[in-house]
Amino acid sequence: MSWFDQLYYTFIEKDGYKYIIEGFGNTLLITFGALIIGVILGVIVAVAKYYSEENPKLKIIRWVCDTYVTVIRGIPITVLLLIFFFVIFASADNGIPVAIIAFGINSGAYMAELVRSGINAIDKGQMEAARSLGLSKWQAMRNIILPQAVKNILPAIGNECIALLKETSVAGYVAVRDLTLASTLIINNTYDFVNPLLLSALIYLALVIIMTKLLSVFEKKLKRSER
Amino acid sequence: MEKIIEVKNLYKSFENVEVLRGIDIDIYRGDVLCVIGASGSGKSTFLRCLNLLEKVDSGEIKLSGEYLFKNEHKILEPKLKAAKAALKAAKKDKSTAADKLLLLEDDYRELKEEYDALYTEERDIAKYIGKNIDLLRQKMGMVFQQFNLFPHLTILRNLTLAPTMLKLATPEEANERALALLERVGLRDRANDYPNQLSGGQKQRVAIVRALCMNPEVMLFDEPTSALDPEMVGEVLDVMKELAGEGMTMIVVTHEMGFAREVANRVIFLDDGVIAEEGSPEELFDNPKSERLKSFLSKVL
Numbered sequence: 001m002s003w004f005d006q007l008y009y010t011f012i013e014k015d016g017y018k019y020i021i022e023g024f025g026n027t028l029l030i031t032f033g034a035l036i037i038g039v040i041l042g043v044i045v046a047v048a049k050y051y052s053e054e055n056p057k058l059k060i061i062r063w064v065c066d067t068y069v070t071v072i073r074g075i076p077i078t079v080l081l082l083i084f085f086f087v088i089f090a091s092a093d094n095g096i097p098v099a100i101i102a103f104g105i106n107s108g109a110y111m112a113e114l115v116r117s118g119i120n121a122i123d124k125g126q127m128e129a130a131r132s133l134g135l136s137k138w139q140a141m142r143n144i145i146l147p148q149a150v151k152n153i154l155p156a157i158g159n160e161c162i163a164l165l166k167e168t169s170v171a172g173y174v175a176v177r178d179l180t181l182a183s184t185l186i187i188n189n190t191y192d193f194v195n196p197l198l199l200s201a202l203i204y205l206a207l208v209i210i211m212t213k214l215l216s217v218f219e220k221k222l223k224r225s226e227r
Numbered sequence: 228m229e230k231i232i233e234v235k236n237l238y239k240s241f242e243n244v245e246v247l248r249g250i251d252i253d254i255y256r257g258d259v260l261c262v263i264g265a266s267g268s269g270k271s272t273f274l275r276c277l278n279l280l281e282k283v284d285s286g287e288i289k290l291s292g293e294y295l296f297k298n299e300h301k302i303l304e305p306k307l308k309a310a311k312a313a314l315k316a317a318k319k320d321k322s323t324a325a326d327k328l329l330l331l332e333d334d335y336r337e338l339k340e341e342y343d344a345l346y347t348e349e350r351d352i353a354k355y356i357g358k359n360i361d362l363l364r365q366k367m368g369m370v371f372q373q374f375n376l377f378p379h380l381t382i383l384r385n386l387t388l389a390p391t392m393l394k395l396a397t398p399e400e401a402n403e404r405a406l407a408l409l410e411r412v413g414l415r416d417r418a419n420d421y422p423n424q425l426s427g428g429q430k431q432r433v434a435i436v437r438a439l440c441m442n443p444e445v446m447l448f449d450e451p452t453s454a455l456d457p458e459m460v461g462e463v464l465d466v467m468k469e470l471a472g473e474g475m476t477m478i479v480v481t482h483e484m485g486f487a488r489e490v491a492n493r494v495i496f497l498d499d500g501v502i503a504e505e506g507s508p509e510e511l512f513d514n515p516k517s518e519r520l521k522s523f524l525s526k527v528l
Contacts, residue, residue, distance in 0.1 A: 092494035128280050129375035133441060134365035148379050
């Protein structure tokens with residue numbers, strides 16, 4: 001059997017392409033769903049931490065944020081995913097939403113630290129200038145501090161996105177048919193080990209390259225003010 | 228004359244270092260007040276306290292007759308504690324005469340009443356200020372040593388952000404006003420550039436315009452020319468002179484003695500957290516009374 005015959009057998013005759021398409025879709029869905037949750041959570045936690053650091057009355061909020069970051073960063077994502085699927089959402093029959101939530105909450109902890117470091121890197125004078133103009137703390141945060149912070153941490157956010165995409169390959173643990181699980185399912189059907197793994201690897205690689213390109217375009221756009 | 232800012236008994240310390248130790252001064256409409264003093268004398272801290280960018284420990288600040296800050300109950304605290312301790316000791320000691328005990332009790336009660344009244348009044352003021360601080364700050368424009376322009380926004384947006392966000396002007400009005408003011412400082416053609424494309428002197432002129440766009444009643448300048456190359460100091464001082472000429476009330480922390488002598492109508496010399504000398508520029512520069520001022524002037528002039 002030539003390589004092309006093998007490809008035809010694996011992906012067409014045995015319906016491998018269907019698994020791949022489904023897996024590709026699920027991987028993208030989980031990645032972007034988790035990314036949105038992660039960014040929102042990350043910004044909220046980072047801002048909450050920023051405010052609670054200067055106000056002793058908000059000690060509880062600070063404690064909650066610290067605990068969240070410590071606990072989530074201390075648990076392997078696979079274990080976290082299993083806990084979410086079998087313990088917290090034990091009655092769920094569809095793993096995809098559970099995976100989105102689990103990956104999102106996981107990513108949020110890392111994003112929070114990223115955003116916090118971004119906020120801390122902005123000169124204190126920026127906040128003071130904004131406040132001296134009469135902007136409230138929140139208006140200053142949203143219009144002056146966060147845009148600059150995000151710009152500075154964009155490369156690191158890119159890394160986090162890439163890590164997240166690749167981490168979703170463990171979603172198969174909770175029976176979500178992502179790209180990785182799809183390739184193992186094809187292997188089971190066809191005993192062809194090489195091509196399904198090669199294809200899924202190539203797809204991951206292509207996705208990462210696209211993400212990197214998109215980010216660098218975005219970064220260039222934001223860099224305009226630094227000429 | 229109308230008082231714009233009244234400061235009474237202002238105290239401020241960082242950790243255990245007392246930076247301001249009882250500042251009293253009234254500033255009238257149209258005043259150009261220059262604050263001079265050695266570094267570490269508390270000049271910048273004083274200015275930042277007026278704007279409540281620093282948390283004041285105790286004292287009183289009024290802006291146009293309205294409290295910006297009032298905290299005097301803290302000063303009473305040690306007295307109250309002492310009276311309480313004295314009363315307790317007297318009660319324990321059985322030999323104390325009844326009338327003396329009564330006297331101490333009266334003392335304590337009086338003090339406590341005064342303290343409670345102040346505490347309630349000041350708590351209400353603090354609450355009111357906490358809610359309205361942003362509104363009150365709008366009346367005071369501030370210019371920083373390091374310019375602190377927003378680097379991610381164009382010059383025009385730097386100027387219009389606050390007025391439009393705070394709904395003081397429509398975007399069109401804000402743009403018009405910003406461009407008119409930029410024209411006056413000779414930077415209209417840079418409206419769509421970003422701050423990092425400007426020189427230091429240009430940045431500081433933009434920063435002054437940014438504060439002016441809010442139509443402030445008072446302008447605070449925190450060493451506006453200290454971060455500039457020498458050849459750019461003049462252009463910034465010119466803008467400030469013009470502003471003073473128009474009758475703007477200004478408080479300027481500065482090392483530019485020439486500017487202070489020429490433009491200010493009042494100068495204060497801060498030394499070790501208090502106003503060591505105060506008067507017209509002629510009085511201070513030509514007839515310094517204290518040794519400290521004499522030695523300071525000999526170093527900077």
